Amino acid sequence: MKNVLIVGPLPPPIHGESVAINTIVRSKKIQFECNLISVNTNRKNTNRAGKFSVRKILSDIYIINKILFYVIFKHIDVLYLSISQTKLGLLRDLVILGISTNFSKKSIVHLHGNNLGTVLDDLSRTEFFWAKKILKKVDVGIVLCQSLSNNYRNLIKEVRIISNGVDSNYIRIEDLQGKKSKENINILYLSNLIKEKGYIELIKAIIDLLKEGYKINLHLAGAIYNKEEFDGIFHIIRANGLDNHIKYCGIVNGSKKKELLLSSDIMVLPSNYPIEGQPISIIEGMAAGLAIIATNRGGIPELIDSKLLIQKGEREFIKTSLKELLLEGSSLIRVGNRNREKFLNNYTTEIYEENILKVFKEDTF
Numbered sequence: 001m002k003n004v005l006i007v008g009p010l011p012p013p014i015h016g017e018s019v020a021i022n023t024i025v026r027s028k029k030i031q032f033e034c035n036l037i038s039v040n041t042n043r044k045n046t047n048r049a050g051k052f053s054v055r056k057i058l059s060d061i062y063i064i065n066k067i068l069f070y071v072i073f074k075h076i077d078v079l080y081l082s083i084s085q086t087k088l089g090l091l092r093d094l095v096i097l098g099i100s101t102n103f104s105k106k107s108i109v110h111l112h113g114n115n116l117g118t119v120l121d122d123l124s125r126t127e128f129f130w131a132k133k134i135l136k137k138v139d140v141g142i143v144l145c146q147s148l149s150n151n152y153r154n155l156i157k158e159v160r161i162i163s164n165g166v167d168s169n170y171i172r173i174e175d176l177q178g179k180k181s182k183e184n185i186n187i188l189y190l191s192n193l194i195k196e197k198g199y200i201e202l203i204k205a206i207i208d209l210l211k212e213g214y215k216i217n218l219h220l221a222g223a224i225y226n227k228e229e230f231d232g233i234f235h236i237i238r239a240n241g242l243d244n245h246i247k248y249c250g251i252v253n254g255s256k257k258k259e260l261l262l263s264s265d266i267m268v269l270p271s272n273y274p275i276e277g278q279p280i281s282i283i284e285g286m287a288a289g290l291a292i293i294a295t296n297r298g299g300i301p302e303l304i305d306s307k308l309l310i311q312k313g314e315r316e317f318i319k320t321s322l323k324e325l326l327l328e329g330s331s332l333i334r335v336g337n338r339n340r341e342k343f344l345n346n347y348t349t350e351i352y353e354e355n356i357l358k359v360f361k362e363d364t365f
Contacts, residue, residue, distance in 0.1 A: 004034045004360055005070050005104070007063075007096065008082030009042035013223060014251065015192060016280045017112040018042055020164055020352075021082055027353045034360055037074065039066055041082070060092045067096055071103040078360050079104040085115035085275050087122065094134050101137040108359060109135075109156070110142040114298040115275035117151040131155070140359055144278035145299035160359060164280050165352030168344060171287045175262055176340070184215045185326060188264035188290070190257075190281040191271070192222040193230060193248075198270030198295070198313030200233050203246060205318035207237070210245055214326060221249040221260060261288035265332055266325060269294040270313030276300065286343035289336040293321045303347075305335055 008021040024030060025038050041063055070076055079100045084090045093109075101107050123131060132155055141156035143149050149159050187206065193199050199220060206218045224230045230248075237246050252260055267285035269292070276298035283303070285292050292304045295313050308325075310317040325332060 002034050002077040002360065003075055004030075004036050004078040004080060005067070005074075005076045005100075006036055006038040006080050007041060007067060008038075008080075008110070010038065010040040011042070013042070014253065016164070016277065017082060019280055020112055023165070023349060023352065024080075024356055027356075029350075029353050030357050030360070033357060034078075037070055037076075039063060039070070041084075056088070064092070064095055064099070068099055071100045076100070076104040078106045078108065080108045080110065080360070083109040083111055083116060085111075085113050085119060087119055090116070090119050090131070091127070094131055097138065098134045101134070106140075106363075107138045108140045108142065109138050110162075111148065111151055111277075112144065113275040113277035114148050114151065117153055118274075120151075120153050120155075142359070145302045147302060148277065148299055160355075162352065162355040162359070163347055164278050164283055165347050165349040166280065166283045166287050166343070168287075168348040168350060170284075171258060171261065171289075175258075176289050184217050185266065185332075186264045187216055187218045187266045187268055187322070188260060188285070189218065189220040189268055190222065190252075190260070190284065191269055191279065192225060193220065194225045194273065195229055196271070196273045198272055198318075200229065201313050201315050202268055202270050202318055203233050203237065204315045205322065206246060207240060207242060208315070208319055209322060209326075210242055211240075214323075216245070216322075216326070218246045219249050219260060219264070220247070221252045221257070223251050257284070261285065261290070264288070264290055265336075266290060266322070267292045267294075268318065268322070269300075270310065270318050271295050271297050271300075272313045273297065278303065283343060283347045286339040286347065289340040291325055291332045291335040292339060293318070293325070303342075305338065308335070 006025055009018040010022050011018045025036060081093060084093050120131060135155040138156050141152045141159045142162050144163055146161055152159060189199055189202055191197050209216060237243050261284060267290045269279060269282060278299035282292055293308045294300045294304055296309045301309055308321060310321050
């Protein structure tokens with residue numbers, strides 16, 4: 001049985017990368033065939049990602065020392081690192097890789113976004129020379145979809161595509177059959193409430209549509225990253241008397257998230273986020289058989305119907321796309337069924353775990 005050291009962020013806080021890493025750490029299938037050791041690199045304050053602080057430097061030193069102990073004294077066969085997409089995080093990861101590749105038999109880096117290439121391009125000549133020298137020693141680089149492969153800038157020996165996954169039993173066919181028709185169409189935003197994710201533009205679009213007489217509700221779920229921005233937009237909602245139609249549900253998971261997905265008809269993720277990868281929330285929406293509107297960012301185009309891709313996460317683009325869906329009610333079910341089928345064939349946790357395990361077990365040559 002191989003010793004596999006998992007280095008990456010674990011919840012809390014909850015975001016796509018930490019959920020994906022947690023899936024590996026908690027996988028019974030992988031645990032049955034590998035001895036897993038994990039080192040959590042998550043930070044409590046994600047608002048300061050990429051910014052210098054003494055606390056972060058001390059935290060990184062602790063993480064590096066912990067990893068050094070494992071690779072030297074625990075005979076690590078496979079090092080799996082969820083690689084950072086900020087400069088400071090990448091420099092830390094390069095130190096980890098530089099040390100670990102000398103002791104572990106196999107090294108794997110996994111990119112959970114779309115910003116590594118930009119960070120590499122912005123390195124100084126000396127930093128890039130160092131990065132190139134270390135990354136050339138990495139055996140496998142994983143990306144979420146084909147369109148993200150170029151992030152490694154041809155520095156990794158081999159690039160594999162492994163998409164995110166959601167448990168196929170999380171939402172079953174009988175759950176979907178229990179959905180009831182209702183007067184109002186429920187729209188869901190399921191992601192952290194970051195301005196760049198487009199939630200404010202979505203709210204403005206919904207306000208416009210409600211004023212035009214559309215029978216819709218909007219539910220937003222996720223962590224609030226800027227309380228002042230959040231309070232500002234909800235003041236507008238209340239001022240327009242629309243707080244019965246636009247509601248914030250907090251951070252949801254488990255049965256509460258499932259209930260929210262099953263009560264929804266449309267998911268909207270109008271993200272302008274510069275490092276968008278392959279949002280797990282969209283895969284959850286596919287599992288629930290929802291019609292999904294999202295921006296042409298990162299790996300999103302490989303997930304959803306091209307007709308429901310919007311150019312930017314802006315008010316007018318969102319309104320136009322929603323109107324087209326709402327005016328042809330039958331298309332909601334048709335699109336949702338296609339999304340559900342695509343999920344079952346490509347994006348389940350079972351497929352994700354099997355692909356990760358295969359990379360862990362393969363020997364290097």
